[in-house]
Amino acid sequence: MTGGTTPELAPGETVTLELPDAEATRAFGAALAGLLRAGDLVILTGDLGAGKTTLTQGLGAALGVRGQVASPTFIVAREHPPLPRADGTLGPALVHVDAYRLGSLGELDALDLDSTLDESVTVVEWGRGLAEALTDDRLEIDLVRPRGAVALGAEDPEAGVRRVTIRGVGRRWAGIDLAALAPIA
Ligand SMILES: Nc1ncnc2c1ncn2[C@@H]1O[C@H](COP(=O)(O)OP(=O)(O)OP(=O)(O)O)[C@@H](O)[C@H]1O
Numbered sequence: 018m019t020g021g022t023t024p025e026l027a028p029g030e031t032v033t034l035e036l037p038d039a040e041a042t043r044a045f046g047a048a049l050a051g052l053l054r055a056g057d058l059v060i061l062t063g064d065l066g067a068g069k070t071t072l073t074q075g076l077g078a079a080l081g082v083r084g085q086v087a088s089p090t091f092i093v094a095r096e097h098p099p100l101p102r103a104d105g106t107l108g109p110a111l112v113h114v115d116a117y118r119l120g121s122l123g124e125l126d127a128l129d130l131d132s133t134l135d136e137s138v139t140v141v142e143w144g145r146g147l148a149e150a151l152t153d154d155r156l157e158i159d160l161v162r163p164r165g166a167v168a169l170g171a172e173d174p175e176a177g178v179r180r181v182t183i184r185g186v187g188r189r190w191a192g193i194d195l196a197a198l199a200p201i202a
């Protein structure tokens with residue numbers, strides 16, 4: 018694993034980590050899978066290209082779900098069913114939503130995420146201000162590209178460290194030590 022920083026925090030509060038590259042962001046998503054279970058909602062916030070889908074790819078791979086997590090144009094929500102584990106059991110599905118083009122709660126309602134919520138981990142990119150209506154508990158994850166993070170002369174303008182902040186909201190997350198996510202990042 019590349020890089021990593023010390024978490025700034027006490028259990029149950031906000032944790033901030035640095036993710037030096039896309040691989041670290043995927044690894045963070047994978048570590049997150051270890052905390053998540055069916056019924057959980059994750060709201061991802063961050064500018065275009067901040068790494069929301071990249072994080073969800075790591076999460077989907079670690080959950081062991083069918084299909085590639087991607088951001089295809091015109092597809093707002095995609096359900097990735099669980100693949101059978103080695104012991105034959107099934108984990109949660111991953112429901113991956115990109116709410117960028119959704120303008121209203123009514124449009125989110127039309128996706129009927131309620132019907133899959135209980136058996137799935139539901140991840141909503143651009144979900145802030147909309148997806149909170151789905152359930153009382155959620156993980157809020159913010160991805161930020163710090164100013165000046167792109168090295169001078171870097172070939173890839175997308176490259177560079179991301180700062181991720183995680184906050185648990187609701188009883189589900191009370192007392193859960195999000196700092197446990199730190200060593201992998
Ligand atoms: N530290 C990093 N974390 C995440 N992505 C990174 C990092 N460094 C470089 N990248 C690159 O930045 C891009 C992030 O794109 P991604 O689709 O994950 O962003 P997004 O937040 O989902 O964007 P959108 O708002 O368009 O959905 C990818 O090409 C990825 O490889």
Ligand SMILES: [Mg+2]
Nearest residue numbers: 069070088142
């Ligand atoms: Mg995306």
